[in-house]
Amino acid sequence: MTVTLITGANKGIGFETAKQLLELGHVVYIGARDAERGEKAAAALGARFVQLDVTDDASVKSALATIDSAEGRLDILVNNAGILADGVLDGPTALRAFDTNAVGIVRVTEAALPLLRKSSAPTVVTVSSSAGSFWAVTNPDRPEFNLPLALYSASKSAATMLTVQYAKSQPGIRFNAVEPGTTATDLTAAFGIGRTPEESARVVVRLATLDADGPTGTFQDENGEVPW
Template identity: 70%
Template sequence: MTITLITGAGRGIGHETARQLVALGHDVWIGARDAGRGQTAAQELGARFVPLDVTDDASVAAALATIDQAQGRLDVLVHNAGVQEFGPFDGPSALRTFDVNAVGIVRVTEAALPLLRRSQNPNVVTVSSAAGSFGVTTDPGFPLRIPVYGASKAAATMLTVQYAKFEKGIKFNAVEPGFTATDMTAGFEGGRPARESAAVVVGLATLGVDGPTGTFTDENGTLPW
């Protein structure tokens, strides 16, 4: 059985990714900062819950220790936890955004590496964003003013590339799941159902042993860096 941890899986794309992976036979751990929401999601989906705040070193260490003790390895890690602030922008709000969207990836990845190295097919998926692509955002048609969020996602994608380069035995890929109607995007109109975007994440989370690494894609293919 494939053992999978999804951060920020109490709602939105993470929750739907967990649902789809459970249906595919994964033994899914739902990592969530909100214990009530995480436990409810796990019970609903037939998954496991582990308290996990990606901004807290002790919380991350405890979560991975729990998985280690219960199962001894980790096959798939999905970095889904994310935040977006709409301004006014200042130092504290920027630090909060980067702490979740970029530094959180470092915390969880480093804690998970010993468990991933015990897997026969270790796979890490980072839910990034086209808003972190220099190629996309410099297009005159790019409509959004989200500088801090975009910068944090550019950092998330860079972390993915760096880990892919130096952790040769583990696949690391970043994905733009598509514009989705979630709590985080409530400030914008439109967005498709979370289940559709989750399917894009699931595609990378279910790569075979010979799957790619170091990529940045959406459902249509490769995205510019």
């Protein structure tokens, strides 16, 4: 059985990714900040729940310790938790954006590495965004060109770079970042745009279930590698 942890999985793309991986036979742990919502989501899917706040070191370590105790390894980590951080542009908002969208990846990945090394085919997928691609935001033909999300974009640039650097420093583990596509979730509700989380989750699932000889250190969407 493939053991998978998905952060921020009580709703949206994370929830749909959990659902699709469960259908493929994975043992899925739903990580969520809010215990009530996380437990409800896990119960609805038949998944397992771990309380996991990516901005809290103790919470992260406790979640991975729980998985270690129950499973003894982790095969797939999906760094999905993230916030939009729109609205006011100031120091506290910037710190919160980077703490969740970038530093949170470091916290969870570092805590997960010992368990991933026990897997025969360890894989890490980080849900990033082409809003963090210099190529996309400077291209008038791309929707990101007119997206006024400075902190989200900058923190997602960091998320993609972390993916590349982890791939270089951990050659035994596949690390890839994904642009799942503009999705209608709580994050994009204010813009009234996006396709279903189910469609976007398929892109995440594809990278999470790559063959052992699959790529690492890439940033991809449903059509392949994305310039950034």
